[in-house]
Amino acid sequence: MGRAEERRARQRAGRRAAPRRSRPMAAETGGPAAAAPGKPAKSRIRRIFGWKKILGTFFGVCLLGILGFIGLYLYVDVPQGNAAAQQQSNVYKFSDGTILARNGKVNREIVDLSKVPRKVQLTFVAAENKSFYHDSGVDFRGTARGLINTALGRGKQGGSTITQQYVKNYYLNQDQTVTRKLKELVISLKVDREKSKDDILAGYINTSYYGRNAYGIQAAAQAYFGVDAEDLKVEQGAYLAALLQAPSQYDWAVATDTGKKLVTERWNYVLNNMVEEGWLPKAKRDALHFPKIKEPKGAPGLGGQKGYLVELANQQLERQLMAQEGLTASQAENAVVDKGWTITLDIDRKKQSALERTVKAQLTSKLNPKQRKVDGDIQAGAVSVDPKTGRIVALYGGQDYYKHWTSNATRRDYQPASTFKPVILAAALEQNATTQDGQPITANTVYDGTSRRPVLDHGSRVGFAPPNEDDFSYDDITVQQAMNKSVNSVFAQMGVDVGMSKVMSTAGELGMDTKGMQAVPAQTLGSMGASPLEMAGIYATFANHGYKVTPTIIKSAVNKGRSVDLPNPVGGSVISRTAADTVTSVLTGVVDDGTASESVARNPLRGGQQVAGKTGTSDENKSAWFTGYTPTLVTSVGLFGEDPKTRAHVSMKGATGLLPPPGRINGGGYPAKIWAAYTFSVARKAQFDLNTTQGAAVAPVETPTISQTPTQTPSRTPSSAPPTSESPTQTPSQSPSQTPSRTPSQTPSQTPTTSPPTTPITEDPLDPEGNFGQ
Template identity: 55%
Template sequence: MGRAEVRKAQQQRGARRAPSGRAQGTEGSGSTGKRTGIRRFFTWKKILGTFFGLALLGMGALVALYFYVEEPDPNKQALQQSNVYKYSDGTIMASKGKVNREILAIDKIPMDVQEAFIAIENKSFRNDQGVDFKGLARGLWNTATGRGKAGGSTITQQYVKNYYLTQDQTASRKLKELVISLKVDQRMKKPEILAGYLNTSYFGRGAYGIQAAAQAYYGVDVGQLTLEQGAYLATLVQAPSQYDWSTASDDTKKRIMIRYNATFVNMVENGKLDEAKRQTLKFAEPIPPQPPMGMDGQKGYLVQAAEAELNAQGVERKLIDAGGWTFTLNIDPKKQEALEKAVQDELESKLDRKDTKGKPQDQSVQAGATSVDPKTGAIVAMYGGTSLKDHWSSNALRKDYQPGSTFKPIVLASALENGAKTQDGKPITPNALYDGTSKRPVVGSDIPFAPQNQEDRNFGTPMMTVQEATNFSVNSVYAQMIVDVEPRNVKKTALALGMKDREGWPEDKPAMSLGTMSANTVEMAGVYATFDNHGKKVTPTIIKKAEHKDREVAPAQPVGSQAISRKTADTVTKVLTGVVNDEGGSGNKVRSSAYEAAGKTGTTENNVSGWFSGFTPELVTVVAIFGEEPVTAKQVTLTGTAGLGRLGGSSFPASIWKAYTLAVLKGNAGKFQLSEAEMGAVQTPSRSASPTPSTSPSSSSPTASTSPTQSPTTSPSPTATKTAPTSPAPTTTTSPSPTATKTGGPKPPDPPLVPER
């Protein structure tokens, strides 16, 4: 049998045995026959072909996705920022906004802090294309198999997730993240991406972004972070709620230290840290969690003042509320603390605010104050009220009360500036003579006015100087003076000094001399600061610097040109030193050997407010108290507050002013430089010095006064000062006239609690 036949016979036998063998054999029997059933689909060639086909399909899908998926708009939360408010020394005062975040440029973040985040989060960040495909595959597998959240994200991917997408851990979101990351890496520079990542990451404790994190965990701005502190924040960002050192368990702290030390090891491997230095680094333990930097105490009022000033500069409310601002205020934290303590010690500690029935006036008292550096115009301290929860609007800014007699120095300034003369043709100077009889009708006005002096007291026998009238705040003298100057001229001077022309300001009424227009403590502080600054206009400002990454606001110019001449300003200042130094002066309560001071008290109609505006060469401070019914907000009298009688500027406001000024100056006060002050020649009364008053009835005081030279008085009238003639003048009083004081001013009889209006 030939070979061909043998082979044919073998094949025939094999074919006959095949059915039996399949029936009896098992898998893996070593049969060399053809594959049958499902096995025929799993050849190596087919498997490899399928793999490469799917790979090509996947690559095609990625390419399609790359062109299909566009960069979306940023999510709203990623853009939300808080506004940060700082004291003048740079310390954080408050943060306000829905999201505690302050977006910074990358150059504001220390380089070694940047490198710490790169080392632990994405070592290849500076060289990759925005995506780590190995890490991505591992993350997708973990997500698909339920083994936890996807990992392996680069810094670029985390930035994209925070800035454009959501925190959902889904395959579709991950694919979008991948595509957008590739596009972002092509479009943006690495420093920009890193800044975006650091500004959008959540660090726990309500802190979004590294600036808020630096403040929350170390109480500093990001620029002050050390490498060790930055390394902890880089450690923290992986699991903020777990890795907060203050609440972490012992096991968690061990994990924190492993990741913390790995940061330095990776920095060494990246060539960003010397091994020798690494050995010296120690863990920077964060501070305990702090309460939110809110609007407690005076902070809310200071924020109100800052935002009001911005509004006045033309910055719209919506731009402020959008966040992202860093405001550095002129507020000196030490002076602010001293002002708050002065109010507490001199006013609040003496009130019973809990007894709403027995002491209703104690519930009605509101205090406000503004303190200004006259050389710079900076508002260095401000008091707005007990707290926002008790009184929402700031008492320092309120404009619904009149300044009272603190307006009188403006009348004098206008008289000096305009070269005004009395009714008998003599120049109005501090030594000019006026009749101080209470209810004396003014002369020369079309509008009748005969104001009553405090306690209806008569001054002048028969005449008194302007200096004396200022010391004792004599209404009848200043009512006549404003007529002599003309009210419209006084208004011009007031506006030039910084007061605001609000609706209802009287243009021609003599009553304006008593401060019948509205004003706030900031305005009056500006007026008195202008006197203190030798006539150069001072506009008090609370904002030292306003910064925002998208816009700029030019700082205000608080000190301007001459509003009034130096001669006028210095003369007014010298007169106001008499108010403080004269033993009978209305401002005598603030006198101290620790400083040289000038000032003026003020008490308004029906005793609804009391003011003290005072200054030293270094500091101008205006303190006011207001009577406000807590429920209706109606103006009510202060009389009876703290169990006392009538209250005015010489009561609580003067006490607060003195306590504060002593605390902040601490014996370092200077002397006024008043070389240009001109008190004027000593005048003698003439027969026409006290002209016949108008017989027209007064709208404010229907009782007509008798002739000033014949008017009886129930208390002795002060005699002339050393600068005035000392010849005796007749008086019908039965009590002897008081003698001159050490400062040259006459001492009136024992005054009531507030010897001025």
């Protein structure tokens, strides 16, 4: 053995021996080695989680994934197209199980792609998948994101190619499961290899759902523009391409302001993408205008009220699928319409029939458009809700679904006017608000009822001074009396006392869609938009002692043995019971001593039934409302002035032959009459169970005093009393009124007693013309 070899052998022997010598020494002496007990553990971690093993594991998982995908690719075949087979009749039933409607005739006509103008074809590519002509048919990143989100229950996220959407429409379904997404991925790859891009695009535009019961581009072209697909212009094609994202929401004829804004943005997005891709000259694009959309027609078999009921049921089911399964609006609509659902509604057959008969007897039978043009402008809507369950038991959407596509029961484009006043009172009570001199706001709080009195915020004018109805001015008046007579000046001041942001927050809690609404004093007059459905939900929450009621029309929804879980229409408390019951107590005064007394309190069918409610008549008499309730039934009735040709909001004055002055349709007139005749014929009698010491239901009501002001006309005299009803046929009482007595708790705020100005008032930003709702 050489020296070098001996040296290496000694070194090896030394390394092997060293640990044996050092361990006992360290343990015995407490030397440095004793402080390193973790080294063996670290070595074990390194041996278990070494970078080589981690890298190996990663590549192993990747290999397994690749092998699994190859196996899946070989296993999954392209199935037979089943789009037509998926179209089945939906069956809609009344709450007792009897058939309401069966709707399912498929409106589709397949057209060859050569029949569709080339630039119209490109609008769909620009809208959905700009890389369509050179991709593999799959968006791997979007699909992976969708798989992960679906597995984690986060819903649908990420985009799909046109090929993938075609596969969902034609070969698969809209289910949001990992299995379905994997199949979609494989089938899309195969379809992209087996079919030309033109074949895929043709399949996509011919199988997509465009709303209005229109499947495919030919049916859509007819439904929205009254032309064949081959005659579509590029701006029309861009609209249809934009429409696919949310067919019902983007249908211009029935869209909300938000929906119109969104579809316009989407339309511009499509055309701008075409310019960006070089498919449309910028000069031509700049010359294009948003197309005119044809008025819709009802689907077969849905005449009368059926269409309105089916439409709301579909919308609520679609929203539930979006929330529950993470579908987009387009996917949800495509998953509901004509897909073999059996949907049982909450609609009570007897109440529904009674509501329809009542509207005809009290209103539509009196309309004669041939004799009076304004009679053709009158639209009625109503929603009736059980406040204990939240179920919609009856609904009136218009005279006929075929004649008027827009449901007057759910439309939100008319002002609720003074039916909003109870929300202001509810906010005041819930917030324990005070007047600006520190007095608690209760039913007995005294305000200055002067018409056109400037609203003040701690001594400063806010630029708002609304007139009362017919410009009547009152002396000091309690909140109860102000609610009875719908005194605008009182509630305008109260809104500022409470804080308009708090008022609008309470409105949102109660169920009003306040998104985008400004918290300004003009809102105290109900100058926002609202639907009878919304107002019925708000008042149902009052009737249900402050527990949130979200009206629902669906009792159950079943598809191929699968039931959809439906949310409870009655939720938790959003305002205290005392606040809700006080509002109810105050609103009984409107019926017994106020603007609804003539039509409701004196109805011979009432028979002692306790009733709470509020009238409303909007600016320029474009809408009139009565929303009221008994302990067992809440119903909101709205009348709307709408030009049948332009859909513009118009005045209802003079309808049914009402003569001036003032000749207007007020909330205390036809809406209250419809409400009373319907409610007293179907609601079982019951008494309110109120937890409050305030309001007309538990305390006597005194008649307010009217004062003469410079704003009154010369023909008015101080002895004139205010109308006891909003009905235009009412004659003011000539008997003298009693001034309300003051108690220590009724000391009026010093701010509201300011005298009315003789100079013009600065307009409110929501009502620049100074036309304020009554």
